[in-house]
Amino acid sequence: MRWARDRSSSAGGLGPGRRVGLPGAPQRHHVAKRPGGAVQCDLCPRHCVIPEGQAGDCRVRINRGGVLYAVTYGRPCAIHLDPVEKKPMFHFLPGTSILSVATAGCNLHCKNCQNWSISQADPETVRVLSWTQGEYGVSPKRLVNLAAARQVPSIAYTYTDPNIFYEYAYDTARFAHASGIKNVTVTAGYIEEKPLRRLARYVDGSNVDIKTMNPRFFEENCGGQLHYVLDGLVVARQEGIWIEVTNLVIPTMNDDPAETKKLCQWVLKYLGPDTPLHFSRFYPHHQLRNLPSTPVETLIRARDIARDVGLHFVYIGNVQGRDFESTFCPTCGKKVIGRVGYTITVNNLKDGKCGFCGHPIPGVWK
Amino acid sequence: MRFLWTSHTRRMEIGGASRGGGQDLNPNPDRSMRRREFLAALAMAPVVLAILATGGLARLFGKRSQADAAPRTEAPTGLPPGAVVLTEAELTGPHNLAG
Numbered sequence: 001m002r003w004a005r006d007r008s009s010s011a012g013g014l015g016p017g018r019r020v021g022l023p024g025a026p027q028r029h030h031v032a033k034r035p036g037g038a039v040q041c042d043l044c045p046r047h048c049v050i051p052e053g054q055a056g057d058c059r060v061r062i063n064r065g066g067v068l069y070a071v072t073y074g075r076p077c078a079i080h081l082d083p084v085e086k087k088p089m090f091h092f093l094p095g096t097s098i099l100s101v102a103t104a105g106c107n108l109h110c111k112n113c114q115n116w117s118i119s120q121a122d123p124e125t126v127r128v129l130s131w132t133q134g135e136y137g138v139s140p141k142r143l144v145n146l147a148a149a150r151q152v153p154s155i156a157y158t159y160t161d162p163n164i165f166y167e168y169a170y171d172t173a174r175f176a177h178a179s180g181i182k183n184v185t186v187t188a189g190y191i192e193e194k195p196l197r198r199l200a201r202y203v204d205g206s207n208v209d210i211k212t213m214n215p216r217f218f219e220e221n222c223g224g225q226l227h228y229v230l231d232g233l234v235v236a237r238q239e240g241i242w243i244e245v246t247n248l249v250i251p252t253m254n255d256d257p258a259e260t261k262k263l264c265q266w267v268l269k270y271l272g273p274d275t276p277l278h279f280s281r282f283y284p285h286h287q288l289r290n291l292p293s294t295p296v297e298t299l300i301r302a303r304d305i306a307r308d309v310g311l312h313f314v315y316i317g318n319v320q321g322r323d324f325e326s327t328f329c330p331t332c333g334k335k336v337i338g339r340v341g342y343t344i345t346v347n348n349l350k351d352g353k354c355g356f357c358g359h360p361i362p363g364v365w366k
Numbered sequence: 367m368r369f370l371w372t373s374h375t376r377r378m379e380i381g382g383a384s385r386g387g388g389q390d391l392n393p394n395p396d397r398s399m400r401r402r403e404f405l406a407a408l409a410m411a412p413v414v415l416a417i418l419a420t421g422g423l424a425r426l427f428g429k430r431s432q433a434d435a436a437p438r439t440e441a442p443t444g445l446p447p448g449a450v451v452l453t454e455a456e457l458t459g460p461h462n463l464a465g
Binding site: 077078080086087100102114115117118127158159186207 | 460463464465
């Protein structure tokens, strides 16, 4: 595959500030004019006030002549066909593939980011596929066509964060729904309420990271305010989006049992006991390469805490060879959906109910 | 090429006449060699044209990927006219992405 830009894709680079920029698409919603030719982006809680010729914190929204441009519109840096279990979405069309799309940039800057090479890079320096050249290289319709041609039932906006390529995700999601294709966002949930509600009309499922319940850790590690994420989750639930929560357990950083318990109690209270919760194993990445991988015992302890709190569907991810990812019926305890890695080994789900006792298993099953 | 060759030939003939008074109209020993080179170049022309016609410059100066070489298939029934279906090799990007 040839690349449109064959320069380094290493993270860092220019960051927010003055740059030439790519053409992009104008941001027409969630933006306000400010004195002196500046514009304010109201997509995420940062509310960046961006002077002429400069980019916001996310690097991908640039003020050009008093108009804010989303320069990654139609310029995906990754398109994959993944198992839906990889997102992870375990109660969402199990065993199907999902067309997964990302563009460069992110509005959070997590030190542990696993996809830092694209999330923390400038859009001008991230490799973009050669066929995405042009004003809007891969249009939303083209993405939907691709999913339809592959008979893929859903599209995921993932890897970085759909809040960054909001317009692209929104347009694609709209076309996808019109074609009978579902939409999934995999996100850190750092978005304002209005744009979230607007996008939610076309979103069927979402995996949201609750990175911690410690606001200070969230600020120091990710550069954001935690309460926006939690508020957004409540809004997403109100909008009827099927939500699964992921918590990446990082040794010494957010693995305290008391914090885990607090997280589980919050999920139970605001999202309900049937919300799937994924404890994901940390591997050294980006700026936290000094830390070891999460011990499996820590993850098992977290799972047990969640079950004790009252959550019905708790999973452990990024651990191979153990039966941590199967769905068990909360009533009869039998295995309803068996998973090994990203493969479905057993599916005893009948019309959204346990095949053994008939207890409803919540999720998006068709 | 043809014009240049004709002009060159004429110059040689004129030069020979001026130097040798017509005794040696073809004093340049390289001339026959140049003619052979010209004929060889002429013989190569169809090959060059063929390479150009098949987009061979890219093959000569850069490796083409399967995705670039693969024909884009038409959109299946039910899709908007002119829709393009991407090939398998076009589903790509950085590897080992989480999420």
